[in-house]
Structure formats: C-alpha cells, structure tokens
Amino acid sequence: MALSPQQAIDVVNRTFGRHSGYRALHAKGILLKGTFTATPQAAQLTRAPHMQGAPTPATFRFSNGSGNPRQPDYAPDPRGLAVKLYLPDGARTDIVAVTSPRFPTKTPEGFIELLGAQSGGLAAAWKMPLFLARHPEALAAIPRIAPSLIAPSSYAVASYYGLHAFKWVGADGSERYVRYTLAPQAPGSRLAPWRARALGRDYLREELRERIGRAPVRFTFEVQIAEPGDPTDDPSAAWPSRRRRERVGTFELTGLETERETGDDVLVFDPSRVSDGIECSSDPVLLFRPSAYSESVARRTAPQ
Numbered sequence: 001m002a003l004s005p006q007q008a009i010d011v012v013n014r015t016f017g018r019h020s021g022y023r024a025l026h027a028k029g030i031l032l033k034g035t036f037t038a039t040p041q042a043a044q045l046t047r048a049p050h051m052q053g054a055p056t057p058a059t060f061r062f063s064n065g066s067g068n069p070r071q072p073d074y075a076p077d078p079r080g081l082a083v084k085l086y087l088p089d090g091a092r093t094d095i096v097a098v099t100s101p102r103f104p105t106k107t108p109e110g111f112i113e114l115l116g117a118q119s120g121g122l123a124a125a126w127k128m129p130l131f132l133a134r135h136p137e138a139l140a141a142i143p144r145i146a147p148s149l150i151a152p153s154s155y156a157v158a159s160y161y162g163l164h165a166f167k168w169v170g171a172d173g174s175e176r177y178v179r180y181t182l183a184p185q186a187p188g189s190r191l192a193p194w195r196a197r198a199l200g201r202d203y204l205r206e207e208l209r210e211r212i213g214r215a216p217v218r219f220t221f222e223v224q225i226a227e228p229g230d231p232t233d234d235p236s237a238a239w240p241s242r243r244r245r246e247r248v249g250t251f252e253l254t255g256l257e258t259e260r261e262t263g264d265d266v267l268v269f270d271p272s273r274v275s276d277g278i279e280c281s282s283d284p285v286l287l288f289r290p291s292a293y294s295e296s297v298a299r300r301t302a303p304q
C-alpha cells in the first residue's frame, strides 16, 4: 500500500519528536529578505516571469534538516535554503534546496524507511541492511551525501541543490529538463567537529545575523541541463558532470525578515509551486512532498 502523508509525518515525529509550532523537518531556521535577478541566458531557457531579467522580491529561509528545533548547529545535518519569489501578477513560486548533492532514495517510501531505521540509534542498526537491500540506490548515494553533512562555517558559504528535475519551457515552446544549484559567492569551508562545537549551539544564525548586517549575501543560480536518457524522475541519481551548466541569475539576500511568521502568518515553501514556463517532473519524491508539507503545516499550526 502506498505511503500516506500522515504515516510519513508519524515516522518523522517519532524520529525527531513532535514540537508544536515547528516544522516536522527543518525545524530550526532563520528568515531573510532580498531579490532574485535573472541573467539574459535564463530567458532563453524558460519564459517564466521571474526569469526575464527584472528583479523579483524574495523571502529566504536557511535551516538545519533535523525536526528537533533544539538540535545544535554543530550537529551533522543537511542544511536547507528555501526561496519564495513574489511574481508580478501576485502569484508565488518556491525553490527548495539542500546541501546534500543527492537524495538518498528514489522514492518517498525509501526516505521514510531510512528515517525510521535511524530513529533507534545504534540499537536499530540491524535495520540498515534490510533498508539497503530494498533501496540499493542508497548504497551509491549515501557516501556522496555523508561529507555534505559536516557543519559549514556559515550558511552563506555552502552550495545548495534542488535535486529534482524541472522542465523549463522557452517562449518558443522549446523544452529541456534542468536541475538547480544555488552556489555561494562568499568563500568558506566545512568545520572540524571540535571547531564547530566551540562556536556554540546557535553559531550559524548568529554568524548570519552579523554577516548580513555588514553586506548582502549572494548566491549564483545555476542550472545543469539534461540530455536525452538522463533520469528526470530519480533524485538519487546524478547526471554526468560534463552536462552543460548555465548561470541563470543571482539571489541577493539583503537583511533579516522580521514580518513573516509572526502572529497567524504561516510560511510554507513547496517546490511543486511552479510558474508558467516551469513544470514538475514525474519524480515521485517531488510529487509526494506537497502532501507531506501540508500534513506538517496542519500539525505545526494545530491548537495545543
């Protein structure tokens, strides 16, 4: 039987605890505001309104992947960068990316099984061989993911990957599948565990607040373009590195966002919320996410 969003979030809550008011995953985060400005190359690849060159206002959220809002920043974890773009006609479109260069599995069931297998710590390690037998793609993906879990010196210096393929449709009707990378313009590194620990539990937020007070933070938006035969429905499988890449724009983060998520305001970043000129692929992980995010929203906004 197919996994339901409720079952998925039950497993997530069992793994990380249920924390009222917080996202079931990526619970700890920080909001910023700024703009996105596309390069001329972008308009050749898609007719999407935010890809035509005019600056588009944006909200950004950096996060740690854990569902525990009290997990220290130095703990190994994928980090997230989510972007909401406010389009001229009042619509919104979201981009959601993580520091892992691949997703561990090609199905939502596999991902939830992996989370469940981790939840018991070492006592549950016996579950892993079973998991790997059922999801062999994870054998190749997990070694590529492991180094990306090491804490970075700043949220502003990591690369973030969109992982899913999206179809970009040009003004002339031409089509191509692309994958997103948000590449940092600021230099930085990953930290040895003892060094990150010395910076404190909340050093990533503190560093970002201090950094953004001095100057804007920028990321280059790059797309990798698929060729026929490249998998467009499997976020655990990389495309050959020689595939063409284009710089399609710059995200400029200019300050902290203090108006959103106050009072009754609910902010959700949903990668399937695309615009004209951009279509979701048939990736089952991508297609499962909106219902899982809605379930998380229902639980985080439920009256106590």
Ligand code: HEM
Residues within 6 Å of the ligand: 008, 022, 023, 024, 025, 026, 029, 061, 062, 063, 079, 080, 081, 082, 096, 097, 098, 103, 107, 108, 109, 111, 161, 162, 163, 164, 235, 267, 268, 269, 285, 288, 289, 292, 293, 296, 297, 300
């Ligand atoms: C079946 C697969 C997945 C499940 C079940 C899942 C589940 C979730 C849930 C429940 C949330 C909290 C939503 C909310 O309350 O607003 C979340 C947030 C997030 N997820 Fe996923 N996710 C999946 C795949 C992915 C993938 C592939 C990526 C990266 C491309 C990703 C990146 C993120 C990020 C960055 C956030 C935080 C967004 C924010 O700042 O609001 N997730 N995920």
